[in-house]
Amino acid sequence: xxxxxxxxxxxxxxxxxxxxxxxxxxxxxxxxxxxxxxxxxxxxxxxxxxxxxxxxxxxxxxxxxxxxxxxxxxxxxxxxxxxxxxxxxxxxxxxxxxxxxxxxxxxxxxxxxxxxxxxxxxxxxxxxxxxxxxxxxxxxxxxxxxxxxxxxxxxxxxxxxxxxxxxxxxxxxxxxxxxxxxxxxxxxxxxxxxxxxxxxxxxxxxxxxxxxxxx
Numbered sequence: 001x002x003x004x005x006x007x008x009x010x011x012x013x014x015x016x017x018x019x020x021x022x023x024x025x026x027x028x029x030x031x032x033x034x035x036x037x038x039x040x041x042x043x044x045x046x047x048x049x050x051x052x053x054x055x056x057x058x059x060x061x062x063x064x065x066x067x068x069x070x071x072x073x074x075x076x077x078x079x080x081x082x083x084x085x086x087x088x089x090x091x092x093x094x095x096x097x098x099x100x101x102x103x104x105x106x107x108x109x110x111x112x113x114x115x116x117x118x119x120x121x122x123x124x125x126x127x128x129x130x131x132x133x134x135x136x137x138x139x140x141x142x143x144x145x146x147x148x149x150x151x152x153x154x155x156x157x158x159x160x161x162x163x164x165x166x167x168x169x170x171x172x173x174x175x176x177x178x179x180x181x182x183x184x185x186x187x188x189x190x191x192x193x194x195x196x197x198x199x200x201x202x203x204x205x206x207x208x209x210x211x212x213x214x215x
Contacts, residue, residue: 082126082209101132105128110212112214120160138164182194
């Protein structure tokens with residue numbers, strides 16, 4: 001595509017420049033320099049546009065490749081065990097928190113892999129008891145940038161995001177898209193992962209955490 005963008009303008013410029021080659025005057029040389037400068041500017045602009053397009057395409061392609069690889073090439077299988085849903089006491093009235101469930105019984109399954117940079121990619125599905133003690137499923141894609149803060153390579157910290165879909169009883173189980181932060185502490189095959197659901201007074205503002213065991 002880049003080569004075609006360069007060659008097409010040259011096809012028009014070259015024939016129009018041929019008569020000028022028989023008149024090698026100073027004025028014509030000056031005009032030639034100006035013309036070449038303008039053409040160089042056009043080629044440069046086309047080149048910059050092509051680079052921008054290629055960058056956008058490569059970012060989109062990279063995202064699709066990550067999902068595809070995680071789906072088809074993940075060597076790890078994971079078991080998810082929900083651990084806690086904590087309603088932020090600074091944003092909830094006590095009568096609300098007294099009646100809410102904070103023991104999200106449930107389980108989940110997923111696949112995961114580490115890329116060439118050591119970052120974590122996952123596809124998962126999980127179901128648990130929500131704040132009203134009703135079943136809530138959630139599934140999606142998770143990504144974490146991983147660090148080894150100590151010399152022990154088995155100990156890792158992770159920070160990233162999860163994007164997926166959930167459904168709740170009080171929303172008539174209509175699919176709801178979610179995009180949430182994700183953090184973890186891992187040692188060998190065991191991870192403690194968590195997210196925080198933002199919200200308003202007496203709504204949202206929930207810390208949700210679970211254990212993930214890589215089998």
